[in-house]
Amino acid sequence: MSKERIQISEDLYDIMPSDYQDLVKSATYGKEDRGWKDIGSSKELIEQHSLCAGCPESMAFRYILASLPNPEDTVMVGSTGCTSLVFPMVAVHNIHSLFGNQNAIASGLKRALSVRFPDRVKDVVVLAGDGATVDIGLDMTLQAWFRQEKFTTICFDNELYANTGGQESGLMQKGFVAKMAPVGKLFDKVRLPEIARESGCHYVVNCTVSKPSLVEKVIRNAVHIAREIGPTYLQLYTPCILEIGKNSMEGLQEMRDSEKPTERFAYKEYVSEPAKQLLAELAAKDKERKAAAKQLAGQASA
Amino acid sequence: MADIKSIIGTQNKKGQTYTDTWKMMNEAPRTPSFYTGSEVIKEAIRRASCDVMIAYPITPQSEAAALIGELFAEGYIGDYFRGESEFAVMSQCAGAAFGGARVFTTTAGPGTMRAMENFPMWAGARLPIQMIVTCRGINSPLSIQPDTLEIAYLLSTGMLVWHAETAQDFFDWILKGYMVSEEPDVHLPLALCCDGFFVTHTKDVVNLTPADMCLPPYDPYRSPVPCMDMECPPVRMMRDPFVMKSNYISYATHASWQQEIWAAIERSRKHSIHWLNGLIDTENTDADIMIVASGTAVSQGREAIRLLEDEGVRCGLVKVKTLRPWPEEEIREATKNAKHIFVPEFNVTGWLAKEIKATIPNHERVHAGPHVCGGMTMPPEIIVSEIKTTLGMKSFSLAGRGS
Numbered sequence: 001m002s003k004e005r006i007q008i009s010e011d012l013y014d015i016m017p018s019d020y021q022d023l024v025k026s027a028t029y030g031k032e033d034r035g036w037k038d039i040g041s042s043k044e045l046i047e048q049h050s051l052c053a054g055c056p057e058s059m060a061f062r063y064i065l066a067s068l069p070n071p072e073d074t075v076m077v078g079s080t081g082c083t084s085l086v087f088p089m090v091a092v093h094n095i096h097s098l099f100g101n102q103n104a105i106a107s108g109l110k111r112a113l114s115v116r117f118p119d120r121v122k123d124v125v126v127l128a129g130d131g132a133t134v135d136i137g138l139d140m141t142l143q144a145w146f147r148q149e150k151f152t153t154i155c156f157d158n159e160l161y162a163n164t165g166g167q168e169s170g171l172m173q174k175g176f177v178a179k180m181a182p183v184g185k186l187f188d189k190v191r192l193p194e195i196a197r198e199s200g201c202h203y204v205v206n207c208t209v210s211k212p213s214l215v216e217k218v219i220r221n222a223v224h225i226a227r228e229i230g231p232t233y234l235q236l237y238t239p240c241i242l243e244i245g246k247n248s249m250e251g252l253q254e255m256r257d258s259e260k261p262t263e264r265f266a267y268k269e270y271v272s273e274p275a276k277q278l279l280a281e282l283a284a285k286d287k288e289r290k291a292a293a294k295q296l297a298g299q300a301s302a
Numbered sequence: 303m304a305d306i307k308s309i310i311g312t313q314n315k316k317g318q319t320y321t322d323t324w325k326m327m328n329e330a331p332r333t334p335s336f337y338t339g340s341e342v343i344k345e346a347i348r349r350a351s352c353d354v355m356i357a358y359p360i361t362p363q364s365e366a367a368a369l370i371g372e373l374f375a376e377g378y379i380g381d382y383f384r385g386e387s388e389f390a391v392m393s394q395c396a397g398a399a400f401g402g403a404r405v406f407t408t409t410a411g412p413g414t415m416r417a418m419e420n421f422p423m424w425a426g427a428r429l430p431i432q433m434i435v436t437c438r439g440i441n442s443p444l445s446i447q448p449d450t451l452e453i454a455y456l457l458s459t460g461m462l463v464w465h466a467e468t469a470q471d472f473f474d475w476i477l478k479g480y481m482v483s484e485e486p487d488v489h490l491p492l493a494l495c496c497d498g499f500f501v502t503h504t505k506d507v508v509n510l511t512p513a514d515m516c517l518p519p520y521d522p523y524r525s526p527v528p529c530m531d532m533e534c535p536p537v538r539m540m541r542d543p544f545v546m547k548s549n550y551i552s553y554a555t556h557a558s559w560q561q562e563i564w565a566a567i568e569r570s571r572k573h574s575i576h577w578l579n580g581l582i583d584t585e586n587t588d589a590d591i592m593i594v595a596s597g598t599a600v601s602q603g604r605e606a607i608r609l610l611e612d613e614g615v616r617c618g619l620v621k622v623k624t625l626r627p628w629p630e631e632e633i634r635e636a637t638k639n640a641k642h643i644f645v646p647e648f649n650v651t652g653w654l655a656k657e658i659k660a661t662i663p664n665h666e667r668v669h670a671g672p673h674v675c676g677g678m679t680m681p682p683e684i685i686v687s688e689i690k691t692t693l694g695m696k697s698f699s700l701a702g703r704g705s
Contacts, residue, residue, distance in 0.1 A: 006535045020535075075401070075530050093530040095400050097423050101393035104385070108354065108397025108405075113531060115353050115380030116402055122531070140393070143386040 003030050003072065019047050023091055029072040032289075035220075036066045036212035045071055045091040051082060054248030056255060057156055057238040060209040061086055064127070064154070067216040068092070069223050074123040075113070077106045079132035081163045082240075083156060100137030102128045103144035106151045123223050124151035130171040131161045134190050138170075145199040148230040152222045153201075155192070155233070158240040166243035173264070178243075193268060196233040202272040203232040208255035208265045218269075224282055225275045232275075237265040309518055314351065316377055318516040323481050326517070327474065327577075332509035339502040342469040343408070343434060344369035345510055346476035351517045353380040353403035356394045358387065361446045362498040363408040363436040370406070388413035392420035392433075399429035402522030402529040404480065407431065410498055411438035411445075414452045418459075424491040425460030425563050428527045430483040430520075431491045432476065433461075436498040437597075437648075439676055447677020448498045450597060453625065454653035460563040462492040462570055463626040464578075465596040469506040471623075472496060477517060478577040486524045488570040490563070497598040497648060571627045581629035584636045586618030591689060592640040594633065594658055596622040599646045605682035606646075610689065617689070622654070630661050642692060643668045646685050650675040 006024055008016050027043040028034040038044075045065040051058045061083075068074050071092050078087045080099035087094045097105055106126045113122035133141050133155040141153060160178055161167040168181035170190040177184045193206040203225045205218045215236070222232040239254045241247065246254055258265040271279065309320045321330070326349075337345065343366040347355070355374065357367035374382035380403065385391035388409050399405045409417060414435055424431055439445030440452050456463050462483055466472045475494055483492040496502065522529040544552040574581055585607070593603035600621045607617045620636045622629060637643055637658075645655040645668060655670030662668070672688045674680045690697035 005533070073532050075532055077397070091536045093528070093532045093536050095397070095530050097393065097396055097400075097427065098419055101390065101396075101420075104390040104393035105397035105400070107385075108356065108394035108399075108403075109401040109530065110397075111381040111383075112354055112398035112401030112403035112405075116531065139386060140390050143390065147383065 035216045047089040049086045056251040060238045063212045063215040067219040077102045077126045079128035081129040102126045104140040107149045110151050127154045130157045131169045134170040145231045152226040152232045155235045156238045162240040197270045201233045202230045202275040204270040206235045206268040208237040208259045210255040320518050321515040326515045339469045340365040342473045346473045349516045351519045352406045354398040355382045355406045356391045358391045360413040362502045363410045367408045388417035392417040395431045399431050400530040404520035405431045408434040410436045411440045421459035428489045435495040436502045438498040451649040456493050466496045467600045469508045482573040500598045581624045582632045583621040587636045589616045589618035590641045591617040592643045594620040602680045606685035
């Protein structure tokens with residue numbers, strides 16, 4: 001989509017909703033170095049959300065949408081859960097169809113977009129909860145990776161079924177007492193990041209969303225690698241403060257506590273050899289671009 | 303936005319000419335060819351300008367699904383792959399259709415049942431996917447034999463449901479089906495059903511349209527809902543998702559959307575009549591005895607009528623072509639003179655007889671049967687026997703032949 005597509009006819013401008021006017025005036029579609037720092041100074045691609053106050057998932061949503069390298073040509077795929085309460089308010093085309101089939105939807109979608117737009121970049125990004133990714137949808141999650149489908153899978157890992165009220169999930173920690181785990185969960189947290197690597201993902205990161213700069217980096221890497229090479233997987237801790245008995249202002253601390261080196265969300269990364277090469281090329285280009293900009297700025301001031 | 307009219311007459315990368323569908327189907331020369339039903343599906347798809355086909359093996363549709371893979375290898379289809387299960391395949395089809403592709407798939411029996419959650423979603427999302435259903439048993443113990451019970455489950459999904467009798471129906475309806483389901487005022491998925499094996503695995507003479515003509519491509523921007531390709535402005539769809547509200551507006555939204563799906567099925571009626579030359583075919587509607595059937599039961603009914611004629615019993619026939627939209631008025635009109643209406647079916651519950659009973663006045667005229675199921679064949683003689691027994695005529699009992 002070119003940026004012109006979202007322009008409003010002058011005659012109709014005043015009757016368009018203000019959030020759409022803002023989108024046209026100050027969103028960051030097409031801005032090459034868009035990122036989390038645009039939050040606050042430009043229109044975000046998420047209008048509002050109806051998540052709980054202080055929900056870390058809402059932070060994650062904002063950072064991710066600010067960091068997508070190509071939102072004007074990105075289609076997102078969601079699943080049922082708390083994320084599906086946010087997607088209707090996101091200014092990127094997105095699909096909700098069923099619970100757990102997100103990677104199957106994304107497989108068909110990516111292939112259709114490749115057939116229809118062979119000479120253009122159309123990124124596909126899946127964003128779903130841990131129940132959708134690891135339990136009900138595990139089959140389709142893995143099969144998309146086996147097939148080397150070229151899209152990014154993001155799992156919001158809150159270690160339980162949040163939207164249905166806190167039931168046990170495969171990514172829950174062993175021993176945690178929850179609904180449907182009345183005597184505590186009996187088996188270990190499923191090691192999906194390792195499974196992702198073995199299943200053919202070229203970039204796998206396990207981390208929290210406490211640092212927006214880190215979220216920006218891994219999102220950009222994951223989308224670029226998926227575009228050029230093959231599947232990528234991000235598992236992001238977005239604790240459900242409601243279900244683990246925390247207050248609204250305690251989500252950030254919960255993430256910081258869980259990302260300490262000995263904890264389960266200590267930063268872990270896997271990058272395949274072709275992906276490493278691509279990241280090096282992108283970094284070199286980025287450096288070149290910045291140097292050119294600096295030179296230009298120098299000339300202007302001279 | 304693609305202008306379909308300007309594409310007519312141009313060629314695709316395989317050298318096929320995009321042709322006005324009405325001309326292609328009704329005016330272009332036809333070549334008689336001796337093919338299995340599976341091969342006929344391949345030949346129809348060769349001419350269908352399909353963007354994406356997704357396959358999964360299940361008897362008796364595996365051959366057709368694999369043959370379409372050959373079409374992909376030859377370059378007639380944009381993309382093709384084997385999914386991991388029917389549930390996944392139907393979701394992959396949805397993804398491709400959300401992305402603006404013309405999508406084709408095939409399934410059968412237990413596959414239809416496994417994928418079932420997808421079908422109301424397809425309809426609700428207004429995805430004009432075409433799915434061939436080569437019906438087979440869904441019972442336990444495991445059966446791969448012909449049985450049409452799965453169609454009963456498709457009738458309430460919001461999909462268009464057509465039931466082909468012959469391979470010729472199949473060839474024509476695959477191509478015409480896209481024309482109906484892609485109309486902006488319809489834009490619904492189509493389940494094009496046939497009786498597995500009887501149609502898929504037997505050879506028949508089918509009149510094919512020229513292989514160098516193909517359908518105009520699908521234009522996703524004629525869809526009544528936005529195509530998910532970021533080529534039109536993304537807007538906030540709603541202030542709060544209706545799923546999390548338990549209030550009147552939420553209920554009213556869901557209710558009106560369901561009603562809209564069924565209204566779209568109704569609106570498909572005029573297009574289906576146009577393309578299929580009516581929702582039903584009839585013979586001898588002035589007869590006292592009518593056979594109403596769909597699928598291959600129509601062929602058996604036709605044979606039964608011939609046998610009865612030899613014995614001086616005059617009998618008429620209604621071939622039901624579309625189950626959704628349901629030809630209510632047509633069936634009422636065609637059966638208005640009938641004193642007895644027989645509904646032969648290849649399934650245990652007799653879903654077609656139930657639909658007919660719910661449609662016509664004086665439904666005690668409807669004799670739900672004969673039924674065969676589990677792979678049993680339906681010799682015309684058992685239809686004859688059912689009719690003669692009901693009329694109080696002496697009839698051979700097939701089961702008692704040895705006595």
